[in-house]
Amino acid sequence: MPLSSAEVEKVALLSRLLLGEEELRRMTAQLGDVVEYVRQLDELDTTAVEPMAHAAELSNVFAPDEVQPSLDRELALANAPKRDDECYRVPAVLGD
Amino acid sequence: MMADTAYEVIIGLEVHVQLQTQSKLFCRCSTRFGAPPNTQTCPVCIGLPGALPVMNEEAFRLALLTAVALECEIPSFTKWDRKNYYYPDLPKGYQISQFDLPMSCHGGLEISDAKGAFPDRRVRILRAHLEEDAGKSMHDEVAGKADSRIDLNRTGTPLLEIVTEPDMRSPQEAKGFLTELKLLLTYLGVSDCNMQEGSLRVDANVNLHVSTPGGVVATPIVEIKNMNSFRAVERALAYEAERQYQVWLETGRKKGDVPKQTRGWDDQAQVTRGQRHKEESSDYRYFPDPDLVPVRVTPAQIEEARQRLGELPAALRSRLQSDYGIDAYSADVLVNQGRLLVQYFEAVAQSTGDGKRASNWMQQDVMRSLNERSMVIGDFPVSAPALAELLSAVQRDEIDNTRAKDVFARMIDDRCSASDAMAALGIAKVDEAQTVELCREILRANPKAVADLKEGKQKAVGALIGQAKQRNANINPGRIKEIFLDLARSEQI
Amino acid sequence: MSLIKASATDLLGYLQSGQVSAVELLKQYLDRIETHDGSIHAYLDVAREAALERAESIDRRRSRGERLGALAGLPVAVKDVLCTAGWATTCGSRMLQNYCPPYDATVVRRLLDADAVLVGKTNMDEFAMGGSTENSAFGVTRNPWDLTRTPGGSSGGAAACVAAGMAPLSVGSDTGGSIRQPAAYCGVVGLKPSYGRVSRYGLVAFASSLDQVGPLAATAEDTALLLEVLAGHDPRDSTSAKVPVPDYLLASRQPLGALRIGLVREHFGAGLDSEVDAAVREAVDWFRDEGAEVKEISLPHSRYAISTYYIIAPSEASSNLARYDGVHYGYRTDERAMLGELQESRQRLLQEGDNAGAENLDGTLVRMYRKTRAEAFGPEVKRRIMLGTYALSAGYYDAYYLKALKVRRLIRQDFDAAFNEVDVIMGPTTPTPPFRLGEMIDDPLKMYLQDLYTVSANLTGICAMSLPCGQTGAGLPIGLQIHAPAFHEHRLLQAARAFQQGTDWHIRRPDLC
Structure with missing residues (x-):
């Protein structure tokens, strides 16, 4: 098994996901299959190869420093799951 | 520590x-x-x-x-x-x-x-x-x-x-x-x-690097956050150093023994x-x-940025010392006030040709006035040429330093030039002949003082100067003193 | 007169000459949707009233003799991954079920500026992750050719609505084949433009270095017509290319000339369905008969494309989807229930004397994130987020993500070398015809392997399209895929249009009762 369920649980926390027991078992197996498959890349010697992070290799794209209108606050907050007249609201961030 | x-x-x-x-x-x-x-x-x-x-x-x-x-x-x-x-x-x-x-x-x-x-x-x-x-x-x-x-x-x-x-x-x-x-x-x-x-x-x-009989030992690194002023940084670090030393004494923990810790500075309690x-x-x-x-x-692009830098504080400090003959401390004080204040200072110093006097006035009078008014130099009512005009008058002995401070205060209040402020205060350049005549009059009225002066009792001159200033506030006390002494000695009363 | 089978370019002519009004045209499509979308479910939302109003206004403006845009009066379907101001944009996810963007995607703006009539938002795999539209939170889309089969995905709705005559033009997005594979499965044309050809601003990101918006339509010419509206530089997208947009429709109509076609040795190996193999070879023979030079080429790293793709795409996705945390928009778990559950767990652990366990329980906020995401994301999205998080995490980055970026360059170099020898590369779009719904749902790896032929165009940034080139004995469509170098979309369109001048696969439509 290329991945242990403990590793998968750790990844779930990093991903901010919560897996039930059955889900964890299935996920461990499925991710294991994929990870095992993609390990085929190990066959290739890539020491001298430059990584390619972008499909089109552009550089120096800038915008001028000119203020443009912001969203109306009501529109900005319109999709918030919990809010007041001014702000988004979440359970207290203290202690986290 | x-x-x-x-x-x-x-x-x-x-x-x-x-x-x-x-x-x-x-x-x-x-x-x-x-x-x-x-x-x-x-x-x-x-x-x-x-x-x-x-x-x-x-x-x-x-x-x-x-x-x-x-x-x-x-x-x-x-x-x-x-x-x-x-x-x-x-x-x-x-x-x-x-x-x-x-x-x-x-x-x-x-x-x-x-x-x-x-x-x-x-x-x-x-x-x-x-x-x-x-x-x-x-x-x-x-x-x-x-x-x-x-x-x-x-x-x-x-x-x-x-x-x-x-x-x-x-x-x-x-x-x-x-x-x-x-x-x-x-x-x-x-x-x-x-x-x-x-x-x-x-x-x-x-x-900390602690000296022990076995050599220098590094203690675990702690990151400190929540410091909201430079003073808080100084205090938090002083507190933390002492705290870490106590922890070291108690536990002997070295760097690497525990994961990096993060601590927050509590400014009220003065602890991390x-x-x-x-x-x-x-x-x-x-x-x-x-x-x-x-x-x-x-x-x-890097060269272009370098061209745009202008004169930076470190270079400026040493140039102020060499160009204007001021000491390191004064240069530091001036430079720390920012580029605009330094420019102001340089204008005054160049115009009067007396860097030290300009520097003293900047530190004592200009900066104090700015502080009192919570003002920045850009908004200061006295321009550099105006201050230079005033200092030149002092330099030419047209006005003494104490009086010049009154003029300076007036210049700030009225947002006017040195000459206007002097006029408003009734300060006019006093004619030398008039001054000598005034001194004669006072000496004639104070034979006791004349006798003392003749005996070399210079203390007596103080009271005379006081009388002279009462009669004409604009006269230069230093000059007056010389005249009194000369007249008394020569008995040309 | 029924206009459902007419091409978009023909419809444009009818609209311009006044043979039909935008409202009449739209109504035919709306009727068609009314009749057939119940069984196909290509649309998540049809903006009936808004579309009618818009069609009316275009008719009015036309009657006043105003100058109108390039798509004036043509109904266009938009994949629900593109932001539409004031119009729900769900990405097929429960996470965004009630999400209403305050702005239009640049391509949506371009469609509106071209006076297109946006008829509806099409169904898709959740966040464009999948190849069957079975991962939509709002129900599967069915293949108009066989309702028991998948239309493909993730742009399944986008392809199915064209195949079923429920829109003449459709906009999809393609991260690893999500336009081309459903186009192949549904017997329509779909084009994945070169990376940077079309703005991504307002395209809800799956894997930003691979995503590209593109057109789906019944014919190569219609595809050209739509691409020309979508393409062009956008200052809001840093990865958008400042490359002039040619007149694609005009370019598609140029004679074929001496085309050099490459056939990839590695694309005709094991796993390729024999009927697909035969149809693709027959299509290539058609080009050969027309005077094209056909040669076999090799893309030696193509066997690594799936692995490379399934590291890079999930890695980017894991980060792109981090914003769905229930704080600023979208779904949030029931806070009271979540708090109660946490409290209960804590008490239970303490009763059992497991103080460390109680101490290690998630904080409120962490639990809110986890519950929110666990409840609102479907299994495939979770798998990819997990996979990407794993590939980027400390200790694995070099072995997975960085390695994949390097192999990506090797794959790109293969294509660069190939295009020194040939003008286009042809092959199958998919290894098999459309599979049955549910057939692969429990085997993600098997599903991923279906993307064998399509992911390379995304990894390398080149352009590629799929067009119908045959049918199986059971009457299911088969797609021919053509690749061209970056910013050579005109070459794809020219080849495809020539093929459609000489064949009739693109005219065939499913029998819908």
């Missing part, structure tokens, strides 16, 4: 500076401080699905200018990375920052203290990189609910993160570094460095307190941001 402690404090700083752009780093929302919550946001800085960042050219220009001023190496290629973590004031779930290829590295800043609080030192800069600021979480105490409120106005404001090597050896040095850095940044005009508004934020990494943090939170999974393209910097 106690003199007999057998340890050395090792301090490195991480400084976040907000760059003075009009708009944010990756969108065109305003960066203005103090707007009502969530009124300066858009799809990009709220991280709405589908929105994309575009780099602010001015932010990069300001960062480059700073990096060059900090004598950093500027690599020809730099890129943007995502630092992934979850927090309510980080709406995208990642911060756009720079990881393995920052826009600048390996620079340094010379620091010294004119009063000798610490030895001259070059604090090495490990790196300086650009990143976006997060928003603000506010705990809602008014409503009494266990909710936090999130304001995203600040989200996306350009920050330059400047990381030093652990080169500072005392809290005073750390403060000295911050003072010098702030001065440099304000000279460059890249940031207003206002700590109250969060334009400049400081975290410190600190540990441990902050809870989970191990997994440090896996930021940095990777190149696919939404942004890299930046290539040419030698010509």
Whole structure:
């Protein structure tokens, strides 16, 4: 098994996901299959190869420093799951 | 720090500076401080699905200018990375920052203290990189609910993160570094460095090198946050050094024995307190941001930035000393007031040809007046030529120093020239012949004093000068004294 | 007169000459949707009233003699991954079920500026992750050719609505084949433009370095017509290219000339369905008969494309989808229930004397994130987020993510070398005809392997399209895929249009009762 369920649980926390027991078992197996498959890349010697992070290799794209209108606050907050007249609201961030 | 402690404090700083752009780093929302919550946001800085960042050219220009001023190496290629973590004031779930290829590295800043609080030192800069600021979480105490409120106005404001090597050896040095850095940044005009508004934020990494019979031992490194002023930095570091020493005595723990700890400075209690943090939170999974393209910097661009730097504080201090014959301390005081005040000083000094007098007046009178009025030199009612006019009058003995201060006060109140203020105060240049005649009159009326003077009892002249000043406030007491003595001696009364 | 089978370019002519009004045209499509979308479910939302209003206004403006845009009066379907101001944009996810963007995607703006009539938002795999539209939170889309089969995905709705005559033009997005594979399965044309050809601003990101918006239509000419409206530089997208947009319709109509076609040796190996193999070879023979030079080429790293793709795409996705945390928009778990659950767990652990366990329980905020995301994301999205998080995490970055970026360059170099020898590369779009719904749902790896032929165009940034080139004995469509170098879309369109001049696969439509 290329991945242990403990590793998968750790990844779930990093991903901010919560897996039930059955889900964890299935996920461990499925991710294991994929990870095992993609390990085929190990066959290739890539020491001298430059990584390619972008499909089109552009550089120096800038915008001028000119203020443009912001969203109306009501529109900005319109999709918030919990809010007041001014702000988004979440359970207290203290202690986290 | 106690003199007999057998340890050395090792301090490195991480400084976040907000760059003075009009708009944010990756969108065109305003960066203005103090707007009502969530009124300066858009799809990009709220991280709405589908929105994309575009780099602010001015932010990069300001960062480059700073990096060059900090004598950093500027690599020809730099890129943007995502630092992934979850927090309510980080709406995208990642911060756009720079990881393995920052826009600048390996620079340094010379620091010294004119009063000798610490030895001259070059604090090495490990790196300086650009990143976006997060928003603000506010705990809602008014409503009494266990909710936090999130304001995203600040989200996306350009920050330059400047990381030093652990080169500072005392809290005073750390403060000295911050003072010098702030001065440099304000000279460059890249940031207003206002700590109250969060334009400049400081975290410190600190540990001790303890001398033991077995050699020097390093204690675990602690990161200190929540320091809201330079004074707080100094105090927090002093507290932390002593705390770490006590912990060392109790536990003997060395660097590497425990994971890096983060502590927050409690300014009310004047202590640092441990902050809870989970191990997994440090896996930021940095990777190149696919939404942004890299930046290539040419030698010509770096040279252009160098040309734009202007005269920086360190060079300015030594030039003021050599050009105007003022001492190191005075040069330091003047330069620390900023470029505009130095320009003012130079105008006065050049116009009067007396740097020392100009420097004294700047430090005693001009700066005090500015402080009293909470004013900056740009708004000061007395222009440099006006002050030069006044000081020239003093120089020519047309007016004594004490009287000149009255004139100066009048110039501030009436926003007028030195001559107008003198006229308003009834100060006119006193005719020499008139003065001699006045002195004769006083001597004639005071034969006892004349007799004393003849016997060499110079004390007697004081009362005479007082009488003369009562009769004419404008006369120069120094000159009068000479006249009295001459007349008494020559008996030409 | 029924206009459902007419091409978009013909419809444009009828509209311009006044043979039909935009409202009449739209009504035919709306009727068609009314009749057939119940069984196909290509649309998540049909903006009936808004579309009618818009069609009326275009008719009015036309009658006043105003100058109108390039698509004036043509109904266009938009994949629900593109932001539409004031109109729900769900990405097929429960997470965004009630999400209403405050802005239009640049391509949506371009469609509106071209006076297109946006008829509806089409169904898709959740956040464009999948190849069957079975991962939509709002029900599967069915293949109009066989309702028991998948239309493909993730742009399944986008392809199915064209195949079923429920829109003449459709906009999709393609991260690893999400336009081309459903186009092949549904017997329509779909084009994945070169990376940077079309703005991504307002395209809800799956994997930003691979995503590209593109057109789906019944014919190559219609595809050209739509691409020309979508393409072009956008200052809001840093990765958008400043490359001039040619007149694609005109370019598609140029004679074929001496085309050099490459056939990839590695694309005709094991796993390729024999009927697909035969149809693709027959299509290539058609080109040979027309004077094209056909040669076998090799893309030696193509066997690594799936692995490379399934590291890079999930890695980017894991970060792109971090914003769905229930704080600023979208779904949030029931806070009270979540708090109660946490409290209960804590008490239970303390009763059991497991103080450390109680101490290690998630904080409120962390639990809110986890519950929110666990409840609102479907299994495939979770898998990819997990996979990407794993590939980027400390200790694995070099072995997975960085390695994949390097192999990506090797794959790109293969294509660069190939295009020194040939003008286009042809092959199958998919290894098999459309599979049955549910057939692969429990075997993600098997599903991923279906993307064998399509992911390379995304990894390398080149352009590629799929067009119908045959049918199986059971009457299921088969797609021919053509690749061309970056910013050579005109070459794809020219080849495809020539093929459609000489064949009739693109005219065949499913029998819908």
